[in-house]
Amino acid sequence: MTSDFIYLDYAASAPVRKEAFAALQDYREKPFAGANPNSLHTLGRLASQELETSRKRIAQALGGGFRPTDIVFTSGGTEANNMAVYGIAEAMRKKDTARTKVIFSAIEHDSVLDLVPAMRERGFEVILVPPQSDGSIHPEDLQKLMDNQVALVSIMSANNETGIVNDVDSLAQLVHAYKAPFHTDAIQAFARIPLALAQVDAVSIASHKIGAPIGIGVLALRRTCPFKAQTFGGGQELGRRPGTQDVQSAYVFSKVAQMVVEQMSEVRPYVAAHAQRVYDHLCAEGTHIVPTTTATMDNNRLPGLVSVLVDGLDSETLLLQLDAAKFEVSAGSACSSASLNPSHVLTAMGIPRNLALGSLRISFDERVSSEELDAFCDTLLQIVKTYR
Known part of the structure; x- marks a missing residue:
């Protein structure tokens, strides 16, 4: 700026933080910089190892018991939210055809709320939870909408306009009582406040909100959470998001995330x-x-x-x-x-x-x-x- x-x-x-520029330069000086992490040769394997190390840093920064294999690198927060909503809801309906409802809060980011017509076209009923007058989503308001037909609930950790923080832990526990998965958009909250994610099945974060470069995000997705891939290709990211991974951006994001969370x-x-x-x-x-x-x-x-x-x-x-x-x-x-x-x-x-x-x-x-x-x-x- x-x-x-x-x-x-x-x-x-x-x-962008000076530490992000330093991490970028550090990566570019590595012998495997630019190598495809899916290649079998030595430089490809070294790039793959660095990618996995980046996953570990992100998982540790997130907390909540997420593991490195739960970390799916995306192009940013919007893609992470789209993947979560489409992928989890479709998988839940495939598992149980009665699961045809999706619940969002009325204060979600556009990357979630703009999916409402698309989800309806796919045959889902979409229900919005209204906020209290202070802008927060209360468990009792969500409780009124829950039943055994819910395929997914997605409620943000903190609102991007008002800064209001939701009690995600209580909301997720309520959703689990109906055996439904819970996703949270933590894009504004990550590395700004401690996150209570132990009960959360999936969480979205983005690099550029914490002072790392634009163009990479993460969907942390527990292996126990049903998920149906929305794109297809070489099977990367355990088949959840195929495409050659951007090791450089993952490296910088993970380094900055580690530093910001520690501070x-x-x-x-x-x-x-x-x-x-x-x-x-x-x-x-x-x-x-x-x-x-x-x-x-x-x-x-x-x-x-x-x-x-x-x-x-x-x-x-x-x-x-x-x-x-x-x-x-x-x-x-x-x-x-x-x-x-x-x-x-x-x-x-x-x-x-x-x-x-x-x-x-x-x-x-x-x-x-x-x-x-x-x-x-x-x-x-x-x-x-x-x-x-």
């Missing part, structure tokens, strides 16, 4: 304190800015993600003015930023349209200073004062 701008859109894509206990409170400072600054009395959710920062919101609503102004105006002042933020998910409609997440939370249209998401990690955040807050408050 250029130093001329203060970049505060880490939830869309975090700037999380120290970084998390530091970043959370910065986020609370931003909330306090922006949402003081008389600013016409309010938090999107009433949830507290302590275990209920992601550190480093601030979600606010500006009363009486629209996000597009705010974003353009902030961009002109060289502050880069977003109105919500980068995957739907071109829409002029209120976010589906805010709508599901019951936030009035006129207020939801003024949403802003400010996201960062430990690499952003308090001085930069203070400068952003002062600029935004001045813009709001000027336009009102």
Whole structure:
């Protein structure tokens, strides 16, 4: 990212870390760099060994009892979510023809919710769990929708717009009582908060959210979880996602994931304190800015993600003015930023349209200073004062 701008859109894509560039250079200097890990010659076998080592690092970083053989490398988080939804639901229905229902939360990322019409075309009934007013998904609301016809439940670990953290452990236990599998999109949560994944059957993560390069993700899929491959080819990734693997990207992702998770206990409170400072600054009395959710920062919101609503102004105006002042933020998910409609997440939370249209998401990690955040807050408050 250029130093001329203060970049505060880490939830869309975090700037590549210097450690990622170092890992990339380290890989490129290895004798097997560029070798096909499926080849039988010496360099191919060395590349394969490095790929397996990368799986081990990712499995260790995830925790939750996932094993290296559970790790399936993908092109990113969207593919990982698509694979999980299609592959698990189809396999469950094949195993038991009565399993024809799929349940998502109404606050899922577009890479899950955009599958609703496609799943219906495949003959599944799709049901959406509404969030509480604070944006979280409660087990009792899911309980009302569960029965023995459910093929899959997919509920995100933390929301990409509001930062709300869901109790994935309790949700997964509830789903298992009906002998159905549970998938979670942990793309925003991974390496930012400790994940409770012991009860989760499948989890999606993505490299570029933690400061590694764009273009690689992971679907961690337990061997006990039914799965039907959606692509076909050379049988790589135990047949779950055929295609020659990108060893270089897997190596860099795993190195960065290992480092970020090791530093999380120290970084998390530091970043959370910065986020609370931003909330306090922006949402003081008389600013016409309010938090999107009433949830507290302590275990209920992601550190480093601030979600606010500006009363009486629209996000597009705010974003353009902030961009002109060289502050880069977003109105919500980068995957739907071109829409002029209120976010589906805010709508599901019951936030009035006129207020939801003024949403802003400010996201960062430990690499952003308090001085930069203070400068952003002062600029935004001045813009709001000027336009009102």
